[in-house]
Amino acid sequence: MNYLSKKAAGIEPYAAGEQPKDKQYVKLNTNENPYPPSPKAEAAFRAFDFSALNLYPAPAADGLRAAIAAAEGVPPECVFCGNGSDEILALCLPAFFDADGEGAAFADVTYSFYPVFCDFFSVPKRIVPLEEDFTLDLSKLTAAPAQGVIVANPNAPTGIGIPLPAVEAFVRENASRVVILDEAYMPFFGQSAAQLTQKYENLLVVKTFSKGYSLAGIRCGYAVGGARLIGGLERCRDCFNSYPVDAVCQAVCAAAVADGEYYARMTALVVSERERLRGALQARGFCVLPSSANFLFARHPLAAGRAVYEALRARGVLVRHFRKPRIEEFCRITVGSREQNDALLAALDGFLPRG
Numbered sequence: 001m002n003y004l005s006k007k008a009a010g011i012e013p014y015a016a017g018e019q020p021k022d023k024q025y026v027k028l029n030t031n032e033n034p035y036p037p038s039p040k041a042e043a044a045f046r047a048f049d050f051s052a053l054n055l056y057p058a059p060a061a062d063g064l065r066a067a068i069a070a071a072e073g074v075p076p077e078c079v080f081c082g083n084g085s086d087e088i089l090a091l092c093l094p095a096f097f098d099a100d101g102e103g104a105a106f107a108d109v110t111y112s113f114y115p116v117f118c119d120f121f122s123v124p125k126r127i128v129p130l131e132e133d134f135t136l137d138l139s140k141l142t143a144a145p146a147q148g149v150i151v152a153n154p155n156a157p158t159g160i161g162i163p164l165p166a167v168e169a170f171v172r173e174n175a176s177r178v179v180i181l182d183e184a185y186m187p188f189f190g191q192s193a194a195q196l197t198q199k200y201e202n203l204l205v206v207k208t209f210s211k212g213y214s215l216a217g218i219r220c221g222y223a224v225g226g227a228r229l230i231g232g233l234e235r236c237r238d239c240f241n242s243y244p245v246d247a248v249c250q251a252v253c254a255a256a257v258a259d260g261e262y263y264a265r266m267t268a269l270v271v272s273e274r275e276r277l278r279g280a281l282q283a284r285g286f287c288v289l290p291s292s293a294n295f296l297f298a299r300h301p302l303a304a305g306r307a308v309y310e311a312l313r314a315r316g317v318l319v320r321h322f323r324k325p326r327i328e329e330f331c332r333i334t335v336g337s338r339e340q341n342d343a344l345l346a347a348l349d350g351f352l353p354r355g
């Protein structure tokens with residue numbers, strides 16, 4: 001017997017980067033932050049009252065919400081917290097898109113969860129190709145017939161960022177439909193549109209604790225938007241799980257978001273390593289896209305993307321390779337600590353053809 005629904009049997013799920021346990025790898029494949037979370041977040045974890053876990057957490061994560069609102073400079077009711085930003089992006093589909101509507105528009109080369117969410121919620125996909133140089137022509141997205149648009153800024157896996165003035169013009173031109181900005185990598189770019197949600201009610205900005213806040217293991221993300229959009233997310237959340245953010249997570253993330261000074265220092269380290277690594281890859285013949293994120297998207301004219309990935313893996317270094325049209329010659333390399341990046345470069349020197 002096949003007990004699965006047609007949807008469950010037919011869907012192609014998102015494939016996350018591998019997390020192998022067979023040996024110790026230099027792990028540069030899932031864009032995790034190489035530095036530990038804030039010591040204040042750790043202190044909040046240790047101070048957490050274990051005996052209080054008999055109670056359900058605050059459904060809307062009120063304390064965390066207030067801390068995020070203070071950091072973003074928006075009212076608390078403009079913040080929605082979820083179990084990772086992936087969960088929030090998923091909720092966006094039933095909240096803002098109809099199965100018999102015009103669909104969701106996004107780039108051909110972008111976060112590969114978007115088409116999976118569309119398929120799962122039966123929302124039509126309106127795919128807009130990036131330019132030859134992997135930049136996004138926003139006017140093409142504006143011209144695409146769709147109920148709403150999803151843009152990762154900076155984009156993944158390219159790393160390319162769109163400056164804030166262009167984003168604002170785009171949000172204004174798309175006033176009649178929802179604009180979802182996935183700002184997972186914004187800490188490394190520093191041009192967040194979160195404030196614009198107070199001016200444009202069609203804008204939803206989605207952020208995560210996984211990358212900039214070094215908390216991928218705790219699973220927390222949030223959205224910033226006007227009352228209409230936040231209300232839509234709340235309605236859909238309460239059809240799946242009224243308590244998506246557990247009590248420990250709320251306490252830890254609230255302490256993290258209040259420690260902006262620590263994260264500014266860590267982010268500056270990542271950005272300076274990114275620039276050093278970019279130069280070192282270019283010196284080895286790689287073509288590297290300009291990155292505003294915590295990873296580099298690079299291809300070597302004399303070595304195929306898959307071959308680079310496999311040779312690095314054999315040497316104990318994990319990077320991400322996508323078997324996809326347009327990008328199969330590339331590897332996406334997370335910026336690690338100085339030591340991790342040096343290990344990557346040494347591994348490359350072990351097999352790359354010398355030009």
Ligand SMILES: *Cc1c(COP(=O)(O)O)cnc(C)c1O
Nearest residue numbers: 084085086111156184208210221
């Ligand atoms: C990592 C990432 C996310 C965040 O996922 P979480 O569920 O918050 O860990 C969202 N969007 C993009 C483009 C990402 O790369």
